[in-house]
Amino acid sequence: MNAIIEAKNLSKHYGSFKAVDDVSFSIGLGRIVGLIGSNGAGKTTLLNAILGLTRYKGGLSVLGQDPSQDRAKLMEKVCFISDVATLPRWMKVSQTIDFVEGVHPAFSREKALDYISRTQIPLNKKIKGLSKGMVTQLHLALVMSIDAQLLVLDEPTLGLDIIFRKRFYENLLEDYFDHERTILVTTHQVEEIENILTDVMFIRDGKIVLNSSVDDLTTRFHQITVEDDAVEAAEALNPIWQKSAMGMNNFVFDSVPQEKLAEIGSPKQVGLADLFVAKMSNGKISKAKISKDSTGANS
Amino acid sequence: MNDKITNEISMMNSRKFNLTNYGKFPTLMVREFYEHKTAFLTVPLVIAGLFLLFAIGGLVTGQGEVMSVNGSHMTAAELLSMHANDTDIETVQRALSAAMMGVGGSVIFVLPFVILFPLLNSLYEERIERSYLFWKSMPVSDLQEVLSKLIFIVFAGPMILFAIASLLSFAIMLVLTPFMWANDLPLISVMWTQTPFITGWIGAAATYLVWALWALPIFGWILLASAYAPKAPLMFVVVPPIVVMLIEKMFLGTEWFDQAFVSRIGEKFGNTMASVLDMDKFQRGGVNFNVPSVGDAGQVLFASMADPSFWVGTAVAAAFVMGAVYMRRYKI
Known part of the structure; x- marks a missing residue:
């Protein structure tokens, strides 16, 4: 009933390589799902399909919408951080806030400034002048200030030190997550997200080999x-x-x-x-x- | 809590301008301005500043060149005394107009570069630095993204250069005034009343816009290369047309592609430019110089719209832009 993401026989092939191979699953409202797989298992391809970044075969519905149809509309309710440090390097911190405020109807400037005030991020610096950890903090602050229903995080903390990684997930749980939101996250550092997940999905060779709640x-x-x-x-x-x-x-x-x-x-x-x-x-x-x-x- | 940051935050809360009031597309344009501030603002301002500095230096030492006309250089004194005894007000006016356009031309000179390189990198760099993943996480369609880049870099951004050129013309006149007064040159009032330092540049800007419409297939092609190129986008702009031309020449012995597209587009906007600026007739002695005007540009635009090749070009441009949108949407 409350399925936020519903996939039926979802496939994505690159030539003969089956990045995602006939996958079916459903993710409900208020879950924090860990998508776990080794490199090349199809995690990012699956997420890209969910985010409307790539085309696919089969059925996929995200918040009742076909993500390959209208990404711009989907992004009003879905937020994502793909990879570390994807904020434009030439932009100033304050400009990123102006920009998101200008294009995103569900963004709260006050929230963003509040989150940033708790960090050491200088507003008038360019992104390229920030440390990798700061860029990630800024990106998280921007994303958490958007009132989205689904947040997708693809290796958001890769290459950061453990203190940043821990704080990242702490902030996410304490300041952002409530039972009206759904989070889908992939990471290599399984141990670090283990205790925040409500569900896990293991993916191997493009197939879901385990899909279970953590309680089960x-x-x-x-x-x-x-x-x-x-x-x-x-x-x-x-x-x-x-x-x-x-x-x-x-x-x-x-x-x-x-x-x-x-x-x-x-x-x-x-x-x-x-x-x-x-x-x-x-x-x-x-x-x-x-x-x-x-x-x-x-x- | 860091006091400095707290202060900054409170400043940010009372922001100077609120982008949300303008909607998505203006926000994208503002973003483009931020991204290309150096090309479209800093570089022309520096050039204008240097030009002004040299002009002042020239006036002070009495031998600097204020302008150069058809390769012959003139000092301010020469230029002004040349027409000092002219009673024909029109001749004086034209000379002044030509001088003014020449002065501002130093700024407009960089226009091709500040268009080419930002356009070339517009869809390429975001892939290389992976920031497209951030842009795509926003509720902005690929069409809006690509159009915002095209419109800012080709149409809106260049307007800043024309404004700076106008400002430079004004500044030069300001600098000339006390000099002319001190040297007893009688043309101060003529200069200030007859030099179209604002309307002339508005006309030039309008001329440029018409020219840019003719050049749209080229801009579209550059965008497509930028969206496609795995590396070195400039190569992807230049090489394919050359290869097509060579293959055609080698195997068919014809130059249809060259004539239908490459030369044709170049010729068309060359003509457009020339017909408005009337550069051919521009001579040092019997100055015959038409100041660019919105009216002339409008006439050329109307004439263009009756020309089928204009529409063919526009359609080709649209196809290239849609190709770029498609690339940005699916090729990640």
């Missing part, structure tokens, strides 16, 4: 660590991923009851980063054995 993840995925003698018992429960090192064997399970796992080891929740690695390992069991008795027989 915690009940669905578990990991156990066992010694060598329990390996067979663990393997019998069909782990989706395993890793053996120094005599300790780590298994990740999907939808295996916790009681069953408890018979072998002590089941723990799987961190998003670990889960990502597990799901990205080509769907098959990865036996990355670096154990002491490694024979090199496994691949």
Whole structure:
């Protein structure tokens, strides 16, 4: 009902390369969705389709609109930061504020100036005179001052130091997010956004391989660590991923009851980063054995 | 909290002009002005300033050149005394007008450069520095973006240069006045009443606009190259027409492409320029100089509108601009 983004059999091919391959999903109002995938997995292509920056095949509806039709109209309700430091380098900070105010009906100058006043960003300097961190802060300040329904962030903090990155997401949560807004974010630093997400989508080779709320993840995925003698018992429960090192064997399970796992080891929740690695390992069991008795027989 | 920034913020809150009152397109034009301030304001102002400085220097030392006409240089004294005994007021007026246009011409001289390079970079640089991602996050269509660049760089921005040229003419007259008075030259009132230092430049601006309409296919082509070029946009402007001309010449032995497009457009706006400025008839002695006027420019415009090749050119220009819009929209 409240779907902000609705994709049905969405595809985007570049020649024979399937950047996005027959993908269907739906993102509801008030969610913070992490789109997670490795380089070249199709994240940016998918986001570009959602933002009306590229054409696509299949069905896609963003806020009830076909994004490939009228990007300008869509951008009155959707905001995005693609990549770090995309603000025009020749512009002065004050001019960026004037500009957004002039073209965006939902922009609040007061808000923007308030956000900027909490930083060290000088208003009369050109963008090229600012540090990368400041440019990102400014961009976030501009975007947060726009009363949009959907905010899309594509690697917005890449290459910034950890203090900036932490503050970026803190600001986003404290000053911007409410349950009338929806945020879609991609990043390599999975750990940093793990606790702000309500949903995660894993994308690999243009396909969505996992689409789940974070709450469901915690009940669905578990990991156990066992010694060598329990390996067979663990393997019998069909782990989706395993890793053996120094005599300790780590298994990740999907939808295996916790009681069953408890018979072998002590089941723990799987961190998003670990889960990502597990799901990205080509769907098959990865036996990355670096154990002491490694024979090199496994691949 | 940093006091300096707080002050700045309060200044920003009471902003001098409110762009939101003007709508999107004027905001885009203001943005273009900010981006090209150096080309369209600083450079011509510096040239005008230098010219004025040299003129003052020349007057003070008594040997500087105020202007050069057809290659022969004249000092202010020579120029003014040349017509000092003329009773024919029209001759004097024309001489003054010609001098004035020559003076301001030093500013207009840079016009081709301040148009070419901003236009060439307009859709290229935003891709290179990736700021198109910011522009595209705003509720502004690609058509509006491309048109704002074309309209500012080709039509609105050059008007600033004509205004500066007019200002320079005025400043030169201001500087000449005490000099003429001190040297007992009797033409002060004639100079101030007969030199069309405002209307002449408005006429020149109007002439330029008509000329620019004829040149629109070239400007459109440059925009398209700017939107397309993966690197070195100037190469993408120059090379394709040359290649087409060469291939045609080699394989067909004809010069249809050259005659139909390249030379034709050049000739057309050359003629337009010449017919309004009447440069051919401009001579040092029997000065016969038509000050450009809005009326003449209007006549040329009307004549152009009856000329099918004008409309063919406009259609070609529109196709190029739409191509640039298409490129900006989908080629990212």
